[in-house]
Every structure is written in structure tokens, then in C-alpha cells.
Amino acid sequence: MNYVDILGLFAGACVTISVIPQIVKVYKTKKVRAISLKMFGTLTFGLAVWIVYGILKSDLPIIITNSVSFCFNLTMVYFIIYYEKE
Amino acid sequence: MNYVDILGLFAGACVTISVIPQIVKVYKTKKVRAISLKMFGTLTFGLAVWIVYGILKSDLPIIITNSVSFCFNLTMVYFIIYYEKE
Numbered sequence: 001m002n003y004v005d006i007l008g009l010f011a012g013a014c015v016t017i018s019v020i021p022q023i024v025k026v027y028k029t030k031k032v033r034a035i036s037l038k039m040f041g042t043l044t045f046g047l048a049v050w051i052v053y054g055i056l057k058s059d060l061p062i063i064i065t066n067s068v069s070f071c072f073n074l075t076m077v078y079f080i081i082y083y084e085k086e
Numbered sequence: 087m088n089y090v091d092i093l094g095l096f097a098g099a100c101v102t103i104s105v106i107p108q109i110v111k112v113y114k115t116k117k118v119r120a121i122s123l124k125m126f127g128t129l130t131f132g133l134a135v136w137i138v139y140g141i142l143k144s145d146l147p148i149i150i151t152n153s154v155s156f157c158f159n160l161t162m163v164y165f166i167i168y169y170e171k172e
Contacts, residue, residue, distance in 0.1 A: 008139045014132025021124035034120040038107035046100025053094045053147075061139075 005061055012065020019072040023079065032083045040080060044073040091147055098151020105158040109165065118169045126166060130159040 026032055047070040054062030112118055133156040140148030 004139065004142045007135065007142065011132050011135035011139050014128055014135060016132075018125050018128035018132060021128075022122040025120070025122045029120065031120040034111070034115065034117040036108040036111045039104050042100055042104035042107075046097050046102075046104060049093065049097035049100060053090065053097050056090045056093065 001060075008059075008061030009065065012061050012069070016065050016069045016072065019069065019076060023072065023075055026076070026079045026083065030083050030086065032080045035076075035080055037077070037080045037084070040073055040076045044070060044077055047073060087146075094145075094147030095151065098147050098155070102151050102155045102158065105155065105162060109158065109161055112162070112165045112169065116169050116172065118166045121162075121166055123163070123166045123170070126159055126162045130156060130163055133159060 022035075026035070047066050050066040051063060051070065054060075054066060108121075112121070133152050136152040137149060137156065140146075140152060
């Protein structure tokens with residue numbers, strides 16, 4: 001792994017962890033009305049396609065970071081649907 | 087440009103356009119309290135690093151899609167700061 005790969009992992013780490021404060025905020029406040037389900041739905045789908053792209057290009061930073069991002073954003077999709085019902 | 091590049095552009099397009107419904111929602115409702123500034127701040131920074139990674143790898147789909155994403159998410163950062171004040 002060279003320094004470019006490490007930069008890719010760092011970039012992916014920033015994008016990936018960025019969703020955590022949003023997950024925590026929604027979990028604490030239970031408020032999701034201002035948040036767009038369309039955004040997190042499309043984002044989660046796009047991340048799944050990024051994972052396929054990473055596999056086809058054998059690009060490890062893309063595969064790893066987008067897989068974790070995918071899980072986090074899927075959690076957001078679940079939270080939005082769950083708390084919107086309440 | 088081969089089919090893998092096209093897949094990458096498609097993945098990036100999904101992730102990129104995903105923010106549009108959120109921008110529209112905030113613009114219409116002016117409500118940002120449920121939205122995390124930390125999320126969009128960290129995301130925007132991470133996208134900037136992805137652009138650098140794409141340049142170093144000469145990976146066109148990464149450069150193009152993350153540049154557009156960067157602009158959209160910077161708009162969200164501006165909206166959150168602007169409407170939180172009001």
C-alpha cells in the first residue's frame with residue numbers, strides 16, 4: 001500500500017465517519033422530519049454501486065470505505081423510516 | 087472510457103444527486119435543526135481529499151463525481167449555518 005492508497009483511505013474515512021454525528025443526532029432527538037429519505041436512499045444505493053466499481057478495479061480503499069459507508073447510511077434509512085412513523 | 091469507468095460515473099452520479107432532494111427540502115422548509123452540521127462539514131472535507139486522490143490516480147470518475155458532490159455539500163453546509171442563525 002503506497003501513500004496514494006493511504007490518502008484514499010483517509011478520504012474515505014472522513015466521508016464514512018461523517019454520517020456518525022447525524023446517526024447520533026437522530027438517535028438522541030428522534031427527529032427526522034427535516035432529513036430527506038430520498039437523499040439517504042439514493043446515497044445508499046450509489047454506495048452499493050461504488051463497492052461493485054471498487055471490486056472491478058481491485059481498488060481496496062474504494063471497497064473498504066464504501067462498504068462501511070453503506071452500512072452507516074443504511075442505518076440512517078432505517079432510522080428515517082422508523083422515526084417518521086412515530 | 088470502458089464499462090467500468092461508466093459504472094464508476096453512474097455510482098458517483100447516484101451519490102452526487104442524492105444530496106439534491108436534501109438541498110431542495112431545506113430550501114423549501116428552512117428547517118435544519120435535525121440536520122447535523124458536523125456530518126456535512128466532515129463530508130465536504132472528505133470529498134475534497136477524494137478529489138486529490140482521484141487526481142493522483144488519474145481516475146476521472148472519482149475526480150468528476152467528487153467535484154460535483156463537493157459543490158452540493160458545500161451548499162448544504164452554507165444552508166445549515168445560514169438557516170440555523172434565523
